[in-house]
Amino acid sequence: MARYEAGIRTEARIVDATRSLLAEGGLEAATLAAICDRADVKAGSFYNLFDSKEAVVLRVVREAIDAVDPDPEQAGTDTTQDLVDAYIRFFEEQPELARVYVLTALQVEGANGARRRFLRHHERRVERFADAMRRGDSTLSTDEATVQAELLLGALDGLAFRWSLDKAFAFADYARRAAKALS
Amino acid sequence: MARYEAGIRTEARIVDATRSLLAEGGLEAATLAAICDRADVKAGSFYNLFDSKEAVVLRVVREAIDAVDPDPEQAGTDTTQDLVDAYIRFFEEQPELARVYVLTALQVEGANGARRRFLRHHERRVERFADAMRRGDSTLSTDEATVQAELLLGALDGLAFRWSLDKAFAFADYARRAAKALS
DNA sequence: GGCGATTTTGAGCGGACGCTCAAGATGGAC
DNA sequence: GTCCATCTTGAGCGTCCGCTCAAAATCGCC
Numbered sequence: 001m002a003r004y005e006a007g008i009r010t011e012a013r014i015v016d017a018t019r020s021l022l023a024e025g026g027l028e029a030a031t032l033a034a035i036c037d038r039a040d041v042k043a044g045s046f047y048n049l050f051d052s053k054e055a056v057v058l059r060v061v062r063e064a065i066d067a068v069d070p071d072p073e074q075a076g077t078d079t080t081q082d083l084v085d086a087y088i089r090f091f092e093e094q095p096e097l098a099r100v101y102v103l104t105a106l107q108v109e110g111a112n113g114a115r116r117r118f119l120r121h122h123e124r125r126v127e128r129f130a131d132a133m134r135r136g137d138s139t140l141s142t143d144e145a146t147v148q149a150e151l152l153l154g155a156l157d158g159l160a161f162r163w164s165l166d167k168a169f170a171f172a173d174y175a176r177r178a179a180k181a182l183s
Numbered sequence: 184m185a186r187y188e189a190g191i192r193t194e195a196r197i198v199d200a201t202r203s204l205l206a207e208g209g210l211e212a213a214t215l216a217a218i219c220d221r222a223d224v225k226a227g228s229f230y231n232l233f234d235s236k237e238a239v240v241l242r243v244v245r246e247a248i249d250a251v252d253p254d255p256e257q258a259g260t261d262t263t264q265d266l267v268d269a270y271i272r273f274f275e276e277q278p279e280l281a282r283v284y285v286l287t288a289l290q291v292e293g294a295n296g297a298r299r300r301f302l303r304h305h306e307r308r309v310e311r312f313a314d315a316m317r318r319g320d321s322t323l324s325t326d327e328a329t330v331q332a333e334l335l336l337g338a339l340d341g342l343a344f345r346w347s348l349d350k351a352f353a354f355a356d357y358a359r360r361a362a363k364a365l366s
Numbered sequence: 367g368g369c370g371a372t373t374t375t376g377a378g379c380g381g382a383c384g385c386t387c388a389a390g391a392t393g394g395a396c
Numbered sequence: 397g398t399c400c401a402t403c404t405t406g407a408g409c410g411t412c413c414g415c416t417c418a419a420a421a422t423c424g425c426c
Contacts (some may be wrong), residue, residue, distance in 0.1 A: 002394095002401080002402085003402080004402055004403065005394095006392075006393070006402080006404090007402065007403060010404090025291075026291065028291050031382080031383065031384085032383070033383075033384095041404080041405095042384075042406070043384085043385070043386085043405095044385090044403095044404070044405065044406080045403070045404050045405075046364060047384095047385065047386075048402085048404080049403090051381095052385085053384065054384090059315075066395080071261070082242065099289060102289060103286075103289050105348060106282060106285060106347065107342075108211050108405085118348060122348065147360075150342075150357060151338070151360065151361055151364070152358060153345075154338055154341035154342040154345050154357065155334070155338035156341065157339025157341035157345065158337035158342070158343075158344065159334075159337040159341070161208055161285075161289075161337075161340055161344070162305070162326035162336075162337050164289070165288060165301060165302045165305065166302055174330075174333060174334060177330075177334065178338065180362055180390095181365055182338075182361075182365075185371080185372085186372080187373070187422085189373060189374090189422075189423070190372065190373060193373080193374090195425080214412080214413065214414085216412090216414095225374065225375050225376070225415085226375095226414085227373095227374070227375065227376080227415090227416075227417075228375075231373065232373090235415085236413095236415090
């Protein structure tokens with residue numbers, strides 16, 4: 001189990017290669033061959049460190065999402081506005097990664113359970129939004145806040161999708177407007 | 184150019200086979216081999232009638248969308264409510280087809296221009312929604328109606344996506360609630 | 367029944383992709 | 397310096413998939 005330095009550095013190179021490939025050309029560009037090529041590693045070495053290609057992709061996506069979290073400590077200090085801004089930032093800074101994220105969720109459920117993961121992540125996010133909404137409006141019931149959070153997140157997801165079709169779409173403006181109308 | 188009866192019937196069989204395969208298992212199930220097998224046709228015959236696999240998939244999706252149009256003649260008699268209901272109906276009756284529709288739009292732009300097609304279809308739909316909204320509220324400016332239509336369609340798309348992750352999600356309820364809040 | 371156009375078939379091409387494994391190279395604890 | 401665990405490599409396996417094409421069969425108009 002004790003890791004060697006070499007292995008740790010190789011793992012980092014693989015993750016970096018995957019991240020840059022995904023950012024440049026999405027899932028289509030991040031083939032195993034491309035990842036290994038860019039990381040300067042043979043496939044066998046890759047599989048010594050990761051269980052599958054999906055594993056490293058999931059890791060990169062997760063890290064990117066965590067990186068824009070406005071309240072990583074979960075201290076309960078983020079406002080709805082913060083959360084919406086974080087959402088917008090993720091999509092604007094990592095459009096290809098966002099596409100990967102959605103794409104994997106739409107794939108048929110495989111052994112890795114990407115769809116289930118995605119759903120769990122969404123549910124946690126709904127809770128965060130609902131909590132922030134209640135903090136901003138103390139008359140809101142928990143149920144009602146959850147419903148509103150689902151609505152707002154639904155709208156944000158849809159607008160982000162719209163933007164991925166056409167980068168001329170004023171995503172951030174629409175997103176903020178949706179936030180105003182739905183909370 | 185004069186078609187023979189045999190060719191016309193074969194074409195219909197291929198379309199039917201594609202439709203049922205897509206409905207059962209989405210894009211993943213509708214491989215060329217599966218389509219040809221179910222249509223009882225060899226691949227060469229398929230390519231005598233269609234330019235590519237994508238061509239028949241696009242045709243099936245388009246036909247399904249047209250089939251739920253509340254105002255196929257474009258007479259301008261449909262209300263916002265009608266359009267929202269039609270949207271809900273499409274997703275509830277053809278969940279797999281809806282997934283295919285979204286999936287192809289998220290794919291990188293190929294020679295067939297699926298993404299562009301998708302965008303054009305979306306824009307036409309925004310216009311339909313905007314027109315219906317103005318019919319329901321004559322004080323609405325054209326620009327403002329378009330913005331509202333984009334918002335509402337964005338929300339519907341996002342909620343439909345949410346529902347595709349988890350069929351327990353009360354899609355129709357949320358969709359109607361979004362329509363109320365956003366128009 | 368002849369004949370040109372259309373349709374069907376059988377066989378197979380070419381390539382992408384994820385992944386495996388035995389054997390050798392390297393690291394580092396003792 | 398030995399020795400075992402960890403890491404790396406090279407070669408290649410198996411599969412799936414969209415698509416092609418020459419030749420044979422069929423259609424239907426005259």
